[in-house]
Amino acid sequence: MKPLFKVQDYNLAEWIPFLRLVSVPFVLVLIGLEIRLLVAFIYFVSFCTDALDGFVARTFRMETDRRGRLDSIADEFLLAAGVIGLYIFEPVFFAENSSWIFTVIGLYIFQLLFALIRYGTYSSFHTISARAATVVQAVFFMSMFFFGPQPWLFTAMIGLSLLDSLEEVALIARLPQWQAHVNGIFWLRKAQRAGNQEEIHH
Incomplete structure (x- = not known):
């Protein structure tokens, strides 16, 4: 597994999520200064570059385990900054939904x-x-920073976040060694059943 922050070895697809990660302290400063529109713009750029690094990696054969880890870390830190922004800019909405927010966290x-x-x-x-x-x-x-929180989007986010974390726990429990790019528990079980059938035939 490649060292995570050995930046001199990064390819282009690894630099993109790294720069997203580096943007987090600036986002937090802007949230502290309550410059909401600029925070919204940074989230918009981050959303676009999140799709870009995967495209670059696949198109130019730059996919690495390190890119995947950097991508995940950048996503989680930007998510944490977003939660702080929700608390600062929309305290009433945050308080009304704090039980769900802290359950996900x-x-x-x-x-x-x-x-x-x-x-x-x-x-x-x-x-x-x-x-x-x-x-x-x-x-x-991104929508919250621009327009305020949309309840239906919040509900969808909470549901998918809970599903994601529960599936991650199940995968960690089933996989004795870490591996990259697991589609999900259904695909893992399907692959394991296929492997067992192949062993039986041999």
Whole structure:
């Protein structure tokens, strides 16, 4: 597994999520200064570049495990900054929905610790549910900074975030060793059944 922050070895597809990660302190400063429109613009750019690094990696054969880990970390830090922004800019909405917000945060921390104990690193499986949750999270926070929180988007974000964390926990429990790009628990079980059938035939 390549060192995560050995920046001199990065390819273009790895630099893009790294720069998204570096933007987080600036986002937090802007949230503290309550410059809401600029925060919204940075989230819009981050959302666009989140799709760009995957496209660059696939198109130019630059896909690496390190890019996947950087992408996941950048997403999570931007999500954390978004939660802080929600608390600062929309305190009433935050208070009304705090039980759901802290449930998602608590479950995420549990699966993070579970992965660190089991693998010594983030899970970063890039499951289909994780990718869907990331898109909805980005859309919710971008929309929230521009227009205020949309309840239906918030509900979708909470549901997908819970599904993603529960699936990550199940995958960590089933996989004795870390591996990249696991589509989800259904695909893992399907692959394991196919492997068992192949062993029986041999």
